[in-house]
Amino acid sequence: MRVRVVKALLWGLVGASLVALAARFATGLGATTNLNDVTPWGLWIGLKLAGVAFAAGGFTIAAVVYVFQLERYHILARRAVLIGLLGYTFFVVSLIVDLGIPWNIWRPVFFWNLHSPLFEVAWCVMLYLTVLLLEFAPVVLEKHRTVWVGFDLAYRTLKWLTIPLVVFGIALSVLHQSSLGTLFAIMPHRQHPLFYSPIVNVLFFVSCVAMGLGAVIVESHVAHFLYRRRLSDSLLQNLGRALSLVVWLFVAVRLADLTLRGDLRYLLEPSWNGVLFWLEMLPLLIVPSVFLQWRRVRTSRTLLATMAFAVVVGFMLNRVTVAGLAMISPTGTNYFPSGLELLISLGLVPGVAVLIWMFLVENYEVWEREAALDAEDASRAPLEPDPVSGVWLGDSTLDRFRQYSLVFVLAAALTFGLLPRDALFGATAVPAPVQRPRGREVLLVDGDRAGLAVTFKHQVHIDSLGKDSSCALCHHMVLPFDQDTPCWHCHRDMWSPSDIFDHDVHAAVLEDAGAGDPCAACHPAGEGKRADTTPLCAADGCHVGRRALVQTGSRVTLEEAERPRHAAGYMDAMHELCIACHRERAAELGRPRHGECATCHGAPSMEGS
Amino acid sequence: MSWAILTDTTRCVGCDRCVDACVEVNRLGDETRYPWREEDGLSGARFCSVLRLRDYRYVRLQCRHCLEPACAAVCPVGALEKTPEGPVVYHPDICMGCRYCMMACPYGIPRYQWESSVPYIRKCTMCFDAVTRGEIEQPACTAACPEKATVFVASREAALEEARARIAARPGLYFEDRIWGEHEVGGTSVLYLSDVDLGFLAWQRYKPLGDEPFPATTNRIMATVPGTFVGVSVLMAGTFWVIRRRQEVMAAEQREQGATDGSQPSSGPAPKAGGEP
Numbered sequence: 001m002r003v004r005v006v007k008a009l010l011w012g013l014v015g016a017s018l019v020a021l022a023a024r025f026a027t028g029l030g031a032t033t034n035l036n037d038v039t040p041w042g043l044w045i046g047l048k049l050a051g052v053a054f055a056a057g058g059f060t061i062a063a064v065v066y067v068f069q070l071e072r073y074h075i076l077a078r079r080a081v082l083i084g085l086l087g088y089t090f091f092v093v094s095l096i097v098d099l100g101i102p103w104n105i106w107r108p109v110f111f112w113n114l115h116s117p118l119f120e121v122a123w124c125v126m127l128y129l130t131v132l133l134l135e136f137a138p139v140v141l142e143k144h145r146t147v148w149v150g151f152d153l154a155y156r157t158l159k160w161l162t163i164p165l166v167v168f169g170i171a172l173s174v175l176h177q178s179s180l181g182t183l184f185a186i187m188p189h190r191q192h193p194l195f196y197s198p199i200v201n202v203l204f205f206v207s208c209v210a211m212g213l214g215a216v217i218v219e220s221h222v223a224h225f226l227y228r229r230r231l232s233d234s235l236l237q238n239l240g241r242a243l244s245l246v247v248w249l250f251v252a253v254r255l256a257d258l259t260l261r262g263d264l265r266y267l268l269e270p271s272w273n274g275v276l277f278w279l280e281m282l283p284l285l286i287v288p289s290v291f292l293q294w295r296r297v298r299t300s301r302t303l304l305a306t307m308a309f310a311v312v313v314g315f316m317l318n319r320v321t322v323a324g325l326a327m328i329s330p331t332g333t334n335y336f337p338s339g340l341e342l343l344i345s346l347g348l349v350p351g352v353a354v355l356i357w358m359f360l361v362e363n364y365e366v367w368e369r370e371a372a373l374d375a376e377d378a379s380r381a382p383l384e385p386d387p388v389s390g391v392w393l394g395d396s397t398l399d400r401f402r403q404y405s406l407v408f409v410l411a412a413a414l415t416f417g418l419l420p421r422d423a424l425f426g427a428t429a430v431p432a433p434v435q436r437p438r439g440r441e442v443l444l445v446d447g448d449r450a451g452l453a454v455t456f457k458h459q460v461h462i463d464s465l466g467k468d469s470s471c472a473l474c475h476h477m478v479l480p481f482d483q484d485t486p487c488w489h490c491h492r493d494m495w496s497p498s499d500i501f502d503h504d505v506h507a508a509v510l511e512d513a514g515a516g517d518p519c520a521a522c523h524p525a526g527e528g529k530r531a532d533t534t535p536l537c538a539a540d541g542c543h544v545g546r547r548a549l550v551q552t553g554s555r556v557t558l559e560e561a562e563r564p565r566h567a568a569g570y571m572d573a574m575h576e577l578c579i580a581c582h583r584e585r586a587a588e589l590g591r592p593r594h595g596e597c598a599t600c601h602g603a604p605s606m607e608g609s
Numbered sequence: 610m611s612w613a614i615l616t617d618t619t620r621c622v623g624c625d626r627c628v629d630a631c632v633e634v635n636r637l638g639d640e641t642r643y644p645w646r647e648e649d650g651l652s653g654a655r656f657c658s659v660l661r662l663r664d665y666r667y668v669r670l671q672c673r674h675c676l677e678p679a680c681a682a683v684c685p686v687g688a689l690e691k692t693p694e695g696p697v698v699y700h701p702d703i704c705m706g707c708r709y710c711m712m713a714c715p716y717g718i719p720r721y722q723w724e725s726s727v728p729y730i731r732k733c734t735m736c737f738d739a740v741t742r743g744e745i746e747q748p749a750c751t752a753a754c755p756e757k758a759t760v761f762v763a764s765r766e767a768a769l770e771e772a773r774a775r776i777a778a779r780p781g782l783y784f785e786d787r788i789w790g791e792h793e794v795g796g797t798s799v800l801y802l803s804d805v806d807l808g809f810l811a812w813q814r815y816k817p818l819g820d821e822p823f824p825a826t827t828n829r830i831m832a833t834v835p836g837t838f839v840g841v842s843v844l845m846a847g848t849f850w851v852i853r854r855r856q857e858v859m860a861a862e863q864r865e866q867g868a869t870d871g872s873q874p875s876s877g878p879a880p881k882a883g884g885e886p
Contacts, residue, residue, distance in 0.1 A: 030723025036645035037652070037720045040708035067849045069856065100706020100721065100728040104686075107705045111686035117827055118709050119685035120834060163849060171841040175834060185826045186679055189715045189812040198826050330814050331717075427724040429641045457622070460665065 003226050004400065007358065010351050011404040015411035017347020020340045021097065023423040029100065031427040032340045039327070039335035044098045046320035047345050049180055052091045053204075053315060056212030057219070058084020058132060059173035066166040073235055078139055078366050079223075080216050082357065085132040090353045091125060097344060117182035124176030131169040134158055139364050177208040184322055192273040193263040195326035203254060207315045210246040213239050214315070217308035221301070226358075229367055237298040240308060244292035247285050247311055254281075273329060276321055284314025340423060343415070611676075611695030611798060612735060612761070613768035614751055616669050617775065618803040619782060620758035623659055623667035630753035631657050634736055634745065645723055653722035656733040657750055666805060669759055671750070672697065672718045672733035673790055674798035675822070680710035680719055682824035688730075689719075695765070695798045696735035704729060715794055715811050715818050735798075765798060772802055795822030 024032045035042045061080035064073050096102040108122035141155040158165075181204030188196050197203060217236050223229040258264050267274060288307035291297045298304050327333065360366055422428055462470050510518035579595070586595030631637070632655070640654040649670055650658025657671040678697045681689040688704040691697050710730060711719045722728035736748040745752065751761035762768035772788045780786075782804055789801035793811075801807055811818050 026726060028724060028726040028728060029721075030643060030645060030725075030728075035723065037647050037711065037723075038717065040711040040721060063845065067845050067852075069849070069852050098707075100708065101704060102706070104703075104705035107686040107703060111688075111703050113682075113684055113687040115682045115824060115828055115831060116685045116709070117831065118683060118707060120831065122685055167842055167845045167849070170845050171838050174841045175838055178837075179830075179834070182827055182830045183683075183709070185830055186683055186713045186823050188816060188823075188826075189818060190712065193815050198829075201830050330812055427643050430644055430646070457665070 003358070004403075006226060007355065007400075008404055008407045010355050012407040012411035013343075013347045013351040014355065015347075015408035016415040017344050017351060019412045019415040019419070020343045020347070020423075023340065023419055024097065024344065027423055027426045031422040031425075032338065034335055034338040034341065036333075036335060038331050039324070039333040042324060042335055043320075043337035043341050043345060044094055046323040046325075047349065048091055048094050048098070049319040049323050050211075050316035051094075051349055052087055052180065053177065053208040053211035053319060054215045054312070055084045055087020055091070056173065056177055056208035057215040058082075058087070058135075058212070059170050060209055060212040061216060062135070062166045063170050066163060067170070075232060075367070076216055076220075076235060078136075079219060079361075080212075081132060081135050082139075082360060082366055083215055083219055085129075085136045086353045086357055088125060088129045088132055089356075090349055092129065093352075094345070094348055097348070117179045117185070120179045121176055121183070124172045124179065128169060128172040128176060131165050131172065134161070135165055135169065139360075139366060143364055173208075174205060178202065178205040180204055181322075187327075190327045190330055191322070192266070192326045192329055193261075194258070194266045194273050194277050195322050197254075197257050197261075199253075199257055200322065203250065203257075206246060206250045206253060207318060210243055210250060211312060211315045213243040213246065214308045214312040217243070217305065218312055221305040221308075223361070223367070227361070231301065233299075233301070236304060240292045240298050240304050243308060243311060244289035247289035251281065251286060251289075271329070273326065276317075276325055280314055280317050280321065284310050284317060288314070339420075611693075611765050612674075612763060613695065613765040614671075614674075614735070614748065614759060614761055614799045615768045615772055616759040616799065616801050618666060618668050618758070618801065618805070618807075620756045621659070621667040621669060622756050622758070623661060623665070624755060625659055626753045626755060627669055627750035627759060628655065628657055628659060630749035631655075631733075634739055634749035641724070643724055647720075651718065651720050653720050653724070653728075653731045655720075656731065662805065668801075668803070668807065668810070669750070670810070671799060672735075673716055674733075674735060675794055676796040676798065677794070677822035677824055679713040679715060679794070679823035682827065683709045683713045685709065692737060694737070694741075696737040697732075698734045698737045699730055699732060701729045706730075713823065715813075715823060717812065765796075765800075768800055772800055775802060792820040793818050795820065795825075 020032070029035055033042065057080045061073060061076050062084075064070050065077045092105075096105060099105060108119055109126070113119050135158075138155050138158050141151050141158070145152040145155050178201035181200035181202070184191065184196070184200050185198055217239055220229070220231055220236055224231050258267070267277065288310040291303070292307050297307065324335075328335075461474070465473050506522070507518045510521045583595040586592055628650075635656060637654050637656065640652060643652075646652050649660060651670060657669060660668045660670055662668060674695055674697050676691075678689070678691050681687075681691045681697055684704075685707065686703050686705060688700045689697060689710055690700065706728060708721060708730070711717070711721065719730050719732045721730060736745060739745050739749075740747065747761035751759050754760070760771075762771065769788065769791060772791075776783050776786050776788070783802050784804055784806055789803065789807050789810075790797035790799060808817075
């Protein structure tokens with residue numbers, strides 16, 4: 001019964017996540033995940049790292065059994081290798097989900113960058129997955145070896161190759177598990193100092209050994225719970241003890257590293273990062289590992305399982321933190337995984353992976369030389385037909401398949417119905433709020449059409465002339481033909497604040513030129529110092545063809561104005577830019593107010609001055 | 610001789626002409642604003658942007674083209690490449706979309722086409738292709754700047770000299786008389802002069818970026834890889850052989866003893882190689 005309920009739940013998860021997966025590939029990462037430019041790696045990476053550490057049980061137990069030849073542990077070998085195989089398979093599967101261009105996943109085979117930790121990870125995963133397949137293949141082949149002589153041959157060959165495969169696998173695992181840490185050695189800028197470490201590769205390796213040991217203990221208890229398998233208590237107790245030693249090693253390396261880098265002060269910081277650190281270290285790692293040293297705790301099945309589970313959760317938290325949670329405060333990201341990200345993660349790893357695990361343990365001898373506690377699984381006990389209807393309730397395989405597919409289809413349909421709009425039709429743009437009309441901050445204005453432009457600080461003018469009510473001062477001057485606004489309306493007094501004309505420099509230059517009274521050069525005596533009595537700058541041979549006279553720092557640019565020499569009058573420019581289009585749309589939409597100025601601008605600013 | 614761009618924020622007037630030119634030359638087209646678009650203006654459709662700071666100060670944002678770029682160092686397939694001329698360029702035909710470059714860049718420059726189901730990394734390439742093809746003489750942004758606030762210099766040394774000359778000419782104007790990018794993360798090809806602290810352009814809330822190139826840390830670790838591989842293999846094979854040998858010897862001794870004592874050999878005969886189940 002337990003098996004059936006768990007399977008039905010898992011099939012439901014798989015159904016839901018397959019729909020989510022389809023959406024992810026159809027509409028892209030932006031529409032289905034909350035990943036963004038600040039946080040391009042999210043939940044998936046964290047879980048991937050946590051899951052692959054779980055898989056480290058494969059090489060750890062393989063080393064114990066085949067290299068150190070502790071024969072007692074042999075009954076754990078196959079299940080450990082299976083955990084490894086599934087862990088790595090789903091590492092690759094989730095990588096395919098996460099990659100932007102997943103059909104290019106083979107690229108590292110031909111395009112090499114020996115400096116990249118990810119390149120090393122890619123190669124190690126490829127090779128180690130192959131090794132794991134070869135290590136596990138005998139379990140499958142052994143059942144079918146009588147069917148065809150080729151199977152038998154393959155079985156014998158693989159058996160003969162066990163030791164080289166195990167040694168190769170260990171070397172690959174050591175490299176790969178640690179280089180998953182190396183991935184983060186290049187991110188001191190992204191991680192909080194409590195979690196960044198230049199020797200993160202060492203930490204990852206130590207923690208993966210602990211995770212692997214914990215995984216075997218947890219898996220044994222899950223198998224016990226689901227299939228009533230006998231627990232190899234004494235072996236698991238020994239593993240629990242080893243587990244606690246590895247956790248101590250991890251804690252020691254971690255604290256030593258923090259001390260040597262002088263970052264211990266962050267430990268006492270009452271911040272998100274400090275809390276994360278203590279949560280991971282105290283209740284999830286240190287306390288369980290202390291308890292595991294206690295014989296009485298180890299001999300209690302419940303306590304042993306709880307402690308091992310706590311350590312596994314602790315290291316999973318560590319991985320997820322390194323890959324994401326520790327980056328929150330340094331980058332200020334607002335990333336939180338989307339529902340679809342969660343669903344895909346759940347559907348793939350507990351979902352598909354556990355279903356494959358259940359299929360393999362039910363059909364092949366993964367738990368070799370072990371007798372089930374109960375000869376018959378409870379769910380296989382013959383059921384009486386329902387006394388009222390005379391119907392058999394779900395004992396036959398067909399019935400079970402029918403139930404599972406029902407759950408699967410229902411979950412898939414439900415998910416499809418609940419998919420967010422973006423996941424179906426692609427990401428939608430953020431609607432830009434209607435803003436008050438706003439020119440560029442800086443314009444090039446060629447006021448006198450002389451081909452020389454000044455940079456006109458639009459924003460400065462807006463600010464100094466009265467903010468929102470200032471537009472009309474220039475753009476709707478009540479002048480005949482309302483054409484444009486010569487700057488001299490305001491800048492006629494050369495002493496006014498303006499950076500287009502430096503009075504002192506002009507006076508100084510003219511004085512140096514020895515032209516007598518420098519004022520008189522521009523302001524003829526007796527005519528008053530007004531704009532209309534002063535010659536234009538280009539007149540009288542001053543600035544015509546003598547560009548060198550323009551001082552550095554002057555805002556008069558020497559380039560030809562790049563815009564059309566005859567710019568449209570301000571009114572025309574504004575009205576053609578906005579009003580023409582708005583009137584057109586107003587007619588199209590049948591909404592006349594769409595074309596009226598006051599609809600967007602608010603009447604006062606247009607009527608000012 | 611590597612290309613460099615010198616951006617002087619005291620000269621920038623925030624006219625955005627560099628952005629327009631960049632869009633035109635790189636054919637970036639109109640930008641659709643998606644929910645994930647960052648405040649800083651860079652996105653899958655914008656290689657450069659002008660940040661508006663307080664008091665009419667503007668900072669033009671673009672790829673720094675580090676001398677030892679973290680992005681190129683971590684790309685597992687080498688889709689990002691540091692060219693001998695200086696620009697860091699991107700080969701979309703090799704990319705597999707792992708986004709490690711985005712994670713490694715200390716300035717958060719590479720952006721992703723999140724909206725696409727076939728997304729690529731997008732970042733400034735200093736108009737490398739157009740310049741090497743001879744279509745334009747210098748990057749579009751520097752050519753477009755009306756204030757010469759951002760200038761292209763054919764060699765980084767010359768750019769540094771120019772920057773030092775400007776600092777010397779206007780003492781007290783520039784923040785700490787510092788050339789941003791001269792030493793950080795091993796030096797960058799895009800240099801900044803500014804009258805305000807530009808530290809906020811990189812993620813360094815807890816620790817400064819430092820002058821050591823980012824890839825140095827990973828390179829140190831990666832250098833140990835071949836040794837680790839050989840070491841672990843030899844160690845494991847050796848351990849296997851030693852234990853195996855000792856078990857054989859022990860078994861032989863026990864047989865001998867058994868023969869002399871006339872008793873049965875105790876439990877634990879040497880297992881066969883491979884541990885036949």
